[in-house]
Amino acid sequence: MNTNIRERVERLLQKAQVKRTKPRMILLETLLESRIPLSHEEIGRLLEGTGINRVTIYRVLQRLLDAGIVHRVEAGDRIWRFAVCECGRSGHCHPHFTCRICGRVECMSGYPMPELKPSPSGYQFEELEVYFRGICADCSMK
Amino acid sequence: MNTNIRERVERLLQKAQVKRTKPRMILLETLLESRIPLSHEEIGRLLEGTGINRVTIYRVLQRLLDAGIVHRVEAGDRIWRFAVCECGRSGHCHPHFTCRICGRVECMSGYPMPELKPSPSGYQFEELEVYFRGICADCSMK
DNA sequence: TTCTATTTGCAATTCAGTTGCATCTAGGTA
DNA sequence: TACCTAGATGCAACTGAATTGCAAATAGAA
Numbered sequence A, B: 001m002n003t004n005i006r007e008r009v010e011r012l013l014q015k016a017q018v019k020r021t022k023p024r025m026i027l028l029e030t031l032l033e034s035r036i037p038l039s040h041e042e043i044g045r046l047l048e049g050t051g052i053n054r055v056t057i058y059r060v061l062q063r064l065l066d067a068g069i070v071h072r073v074e075a076g077d078r079i080w081r082f083a084v085c086e087c088g089r090s091g092h093c094h095p096h097f098t099c100r101i102c103g104r105v106e107c108m109s110g111y112p113m114p115e116l117k118p119s120p121s122g123y124q125f126e127e128l129e130v131y132f133r134g135i136c137a138d139c140s141m142k
Numbered sequence C: 001t002t003c004t005a006t007t008t009g010c011a012a013t014t015c016a017g018t019t020g021c022a023t024c025t026a027g028g029t030a
Numbered sequence D: 001t002a003c004c005t006a007g008a009t010g011c012a013a014c015t016g017a018a019t020t021g022c023a024a025a026t027a028g029a030a
Helices: A002-015 A022-033 A040-046 A054-066 A137-141 B002-015 B022-033 B040-046 B054-066 B137-141
Strands: A070-074 A080-084 A096-099 A105-107 A124-135 B070-074 B080-084 B096-099 B105-107 B124-135
Touching: A002 A022, A022 A040, A022 A054, A022 A080, A040 A054, A054 A070, A054 A080, B002 B022, B022 B040, B022 B054, B022 B080, B040 B054, B054 B070, B054 B080
Parallel strands: A096 A124, B096 B124
Antiparallel strands: A070 A080, A096 A105, A124 B124, B070 B080, B096 B105
8 A cells, every 4th residue: 555655656746747855755645645635734743753844845835736736725724735636737626625613624526616607707717716614524423 | 975885884883783993993994995805914004094003903804704794705825805795794605706917806796606516425514615716807908 | 970891002922934045966967 | 877967955034914912992881
């Protein structure tokens, strides 16, 4: 399983023509292993002991975002979270959900982006972000 | 016209049972006069010379938000913007648009919120926020 | 007019994210 | 293989939006 992830990391970086450095590999591996989008701070905590600097995390995430390997989520708390997305674009291809109880942010990968009406005259729509807020499955059960 | 706005301010505050203080009246007036959602910083600049403190702006906006008089928009740049909304709720009742050229954020009041599919099992959807990014009518013409 | 729960102003603080610069290194080239 | 250089990293200092603590002021009820 772990080698599987390592391979995916290599493939993603190579395909996007991004240099394979230690911080990038470790960080991308961390994101791939996470079910949910992670914040800088959460990643920093997961990477404690690796010697990878806080600033490097910011810069690697920016690089991965530019390369279209990850997408960035701002779900209303002014904290950016990052997740690897299969679609290969930095834009959002699915809605996101924030639980108002536990605060966790999730990718609603199975949920379709809503259908849009045509844009008002003069406006050019390029990207769409959709955020749900409510109570997640875990917190609903408690 | 100005008295008209003053009256709307009084009515909004009274209806929400929020004390009519000088900072609240001036701030709400400023928001009502603006076509677009304003950031703390923009409001601060508009309120220069009134002697109203920066921190008060934050607190008044929070109070107006709690009272459902304004809604808060985070359009991806980690800056909160505020606008008065007719619907009387702090949640969003219309999508928002950010222009990637001029950076301005607009309420798409005439544009309907998209139709939703039922929430995945266990999840309770309570609020929805929809953000478009692209080029606004003004910038499209240039 | 008096009284009290709220509200405001001010100064200091927090916290996410950024910048400048010296050092290091991936991966192409001789 | 050794060398070279554009690009990547580490460190320290910084920025800028938002928050907090506390004393002084005030809206509006009694």
